[in-house]
Amino acid sequence: MRMGGLRRELGRHLILELYGCSPMLLDDEAFIKNVLAEAVKKANGNICGVFFHKFNPQGVTGVVLISESHVSIHTWPEYGYAAVDVFTCGERMDPWKACEHIVENFKPSNVNVLEIKRGLLTQSNRS
Amino acid sequence: MRMGGLRRELGRHLILELYGCSPMLLDDEAFIKNVLAEAVKKANGNICGVFFHKFNPQGVTGVVLISESHVSIHTWPEYGYAAVDVFTCGERMDPWKACEHIVENFKPSNVNVLEIKRGLLTQSNRS
Numbered sequence: 451m452r453m454g455g456l457r458r459e460l461g462r463h464l465i466l467e468l469y470g471c472s473p474m475l476l477d478d479e480a481f482i483k484n485v486l487a488e489a490v491k492k493a494n495g496n497i498c499g500v501f502f503h504k505f506n507p508q509g510v511t512g513v514v515l516i517s518e519s520h521v522s523i524h525t526w527p528e529y530g531y532a533a534v535d536v537f538t539c540g541e542r543m544d545p546w547k548a549c550e551h552i553v554e555n556f557k558p559s560n561v562n563v564l565e566i567k568r569g570l571l572t573q574s575n576r577s
Numbered sequence: 578m579r580m581g582g583l584r585r586e587l588g589r590h591l592i593l594e595l596y597g598c599s600p601m602l603l604d605d606e607a608f609i610k611n612v613l614a615e616a617v618k619k620a621n622g623n624i625c626g627v628f629f630h631k632f633n634p635q636g637v638t639g640v641v642l643i644s645e646s647h648v649s650i651h652t653w654p655e656y657g658y659a660a661v662d663v664f665t666c667g668e669r670m671d672p673w674k675a676c677e678h679i680v681e682n683f684k685p686s687n688v689n690v691l692e693i694k695r696g697l698l699t700q701s702n703r704s
Binding site for chain 1: 587588592596625626628630632638639640642644646647649651653656658660662664666691693695696698
């Protein structure tokens, strides 16, 4: 995108709302870690670190830090819901490939994805 | 918010765009870690883990995992820009208090904040 003084965005951020997932999968830390790591690989990202936390009695929260930003997840098994963010920068990584892998594996009955352009630099923003 | 079958959201997600920050601060990993950890404390959050990565030649990326979800940052010192996310759940933590602390410390010349409600559960979403 180039419009006058508005240059290309620095990052692309996908906000995924996954509803109607299996509560069992949403509480399975190993499964979730694996899905997110695979999603990063399929999207051509480089993993810097993988950090997860399992809640008692249920729920998993975690983030995969990547050279190109991050992928995060927070799950509510009791509602069949997961909030996922896929934030990437650069040309090499395609956040939508990660998104596809995540949706294919969590199999939500209802999914919403919003893409936000991050870091739109204009002359006034850079001052 | 209650509208018919639409119950209160599970999470609140603030998307911060910080422009015109000091490049020196945006490349200072210790400073950034400290600002984010303090922001979580001021907002009444509980830290589960703090994970950062410093890029060569410049830029810092990091996440503070909290019981209430996460706070993340990615900086581009060369553009004076930082992308910050403050994602919280529950009544106890106020994401706007974290946001205020972050803005006060990074002193951007231009800031945009977008609040997204995450996990709006309806009858159809839960099926």
